[in-house]
Amino acid sequence: MTTGVAAGRAAAPAADRGRSLHPRHWPFAVPAVLVTLVVLLPFLWLGLLSFTDGGGLSLVHYQRMLENPSYAAILGDTVLLSLLVTAIVIVLGIPTTYFIVRQPPWLATLMLAGVAIPFWTSLLVRTYAWMVLLQRRGLINTWLVDLGIIDRPLRMANSFTGTTIGMVHIMLPFFIFPLYSAMRQIDPDMVKAARSLGASPSRAFWDVFLPLATPGIMAGGLLSFVLCLGFYVTPQLLGGGNVTTISMKIQQNVTMYSEWGASSALGVVLLVLVVLCFLAVQGLVPRRLRQ
C-alpha cells in the first residue's frame, strides 16, 4: 500500500511533463499558434477551393487537368526542367564543394562568402543580368563569335537553355551550403584510412568520401529540386514565353482568368509532388548514414 502511493506520487509529475504545458509557459505558445493560423488556414482554404466549383463541392478542376493535355505537358516540362537543373547543380556542386572543404578554414570561409554574395543579391537582378549576358548580341554570344568558336549567335535567351542556365546559377548556393556542412562533418581520418589501405586519392573519394557525403547531396539536391518545381521569376523572364511551368500557369489562371479553383488544384498537385519527392529521398538515403 505505502509503496504503491509512493510510486504513484513519483510517477505523476513525470507523466505531467510529457503531456501538458504549465500555465506559466502558455505565453510561449502564442507565436506557434499564430504561425499555425497564418500558414495552415490559407493552406486548408486552398485545398478546399480546389475541390469547389460555383459554390458546391466538385472535382471539375482535377478532371479538367486530366482531360486537357496541355496541363500534362506543363507538369512534364516543369519536372523535366527541375530534374535537369538539379542534375547540373549536383554535377557542378559536388566538385566545387569538395574543393572548398579541402581548403584551410580561412580560405574556405572566403570561398563560401563568394558563394553567398550572389545568393544575397536580388533574384530579379541576377535574372536580368543573365538576360543581358545571354541575349543574341549579349556578352557571351559576342565573345563566342569573336573567338571564332561559333559562326552565328546561339539562341540562349528566351529559351529552355537560357532558363536552365539561369536557374542553375540561382540554385547552386542552395545545394552547396547543405553539402558543405555535410562534408565538413566527415572525419578526415576516413579518407586517410582509405589511403593507408591502398586507395589512390580518387579511389578514396569514390569509395569513401562520396558515400559519406550522400546524405548531404540528397538534402541539397532535394532542396534545389523542390525550389525549381515552384520557381516563377526566372523561367518567366528567361524563358521568354517559350517555357511554361506550373507556377506560371497558376499565375495565368489567377490574373487572366480569375480561376481560383483551377489555380488551387495546381497548387495542390505541386504540393503532393513535393511531398512525394521528400518521401522518395527519405527512402533512398540509407538509414545508417542519416544523422
Added chain:
Amino acid sequence: MASSITIRGLSKHYGAFAALSDVSIDIPAGQFVTLLGPSGSGKTTLLMSIAGFAHPDRGSIRIDDQEILGLEPDKRDIGVVFQNYALFPHMSVEENVAYPLKLRRVPAAERAARVKHALQAVQMEGFGARRIHELSGGQRQRIAVARAIVFEPRIILMDEPLSALDKKLREEMQIELKHLHQRLGRTIVYVTHDQKEALTLADQVVVMDKGRIVQKDSPRAIYEQPRSRFVADFIGNSSFLPLSGPAAASVEALVSDGFRRRQLDGLARPLLVIRPEKLEIVPAGESEPGSFYLDATVGEVLFQGDLVVVFAQLGNGETVRLQRGTRRTALSTIPPEGAPVRLALHEEDAVVVEEDA
C-alpha cells in the same frame, strides 16, 4: 615479412613551432615500439610521417632499404589503426576488412578466406555481416586492427587506439595486442600518452619531448634508469631530492664509493629520483652503509584498494611519496599520521639524474 624502420634527421616545423627536430631512430624488424610523450611532443607527427600523412621538411625514413618519404600513403604498404578507428560506416564489418584486399585485386575466394582469418585473429569471427554502428568500442577497435593487418603490411602503426576505451577493457586489449604482435611478428609502432600502456606493450619505449627523442630503451631500463628528470618525472610518480646545495642536508647519503663514481661524479646538480615503491620504512636510528636515509613525519595516508600511498614530510618541508601493497603485514608497518618515520632507499634502487637547467 616484418621490416625495419630507419629514421635519420627528421624535422618538421609548423611556422615557428618545431613538431619534430632532428629525430633519428632505428626500429629493428619485428619489434613493438611505443612512442610515449605528452601532447605536443611530436609522437603523432612522427607516426603520421611514417604513414605518409605528415610531410617532414628534412630527413629520411627508410623501410628496410627503401626510402619512403617520396611515396604516397597508398604506396607505402603500411597498416594504420587510427585513434577513432576510422571504420567506414557505409560498409559492413566484412566489407571494411576486405577493402584493402579489394584494392589489391585479390580474387574473391582468397579474399573471403583472408578476411575470415583476420577476423579470427582479433576474435571477431561471426561479426562479418554486422554494421559498424552496431559494434561496441572494443569491437570497433578489433575490427580496425583486423583491417590494418589483413593485407599483411610491412609495418603496423597505431595512434592511441585504446584511448577511447574504459580502463578495464583497455588493459584487456593491451594484453591481446601484445599476443597479436607475438603471433604476427610484424613491426609495430604505437603512439600513446599512457605510460603504463607504453611499458606494458613495448619491446622498446621511445620517450619524446618537444619534438625530440629523449630516451629509447627497454621498458625496464626506461623505468629504472631514466636518463633525465623529464623521463623520470613523466614515467611513474617519482619524488625528487637535490643532492647538492643547502637542500641536500635532508638526505643522509651512506652510499658506497662505487655508487658515487658511477652515479654522482660528473653531475653539476645531481637530483635523487625516488620511486615510491622502492622506499623502505626502517627502524629509527638505522644507518647501514649502502643506502640513502631520510627522516620524515608521516603526512596524509591514502588508501587506494590495491595500494596505500603515504606522503612523508621532510624536515625542510619537502614531501616524498611512498607506496605499499595492502597486505596486512605491509599495512601494519605504516606509522600513524603525525608520527616520525625513518626511510631508506637502497643504492641499487636509487637513480640520480642531472637537474634541468
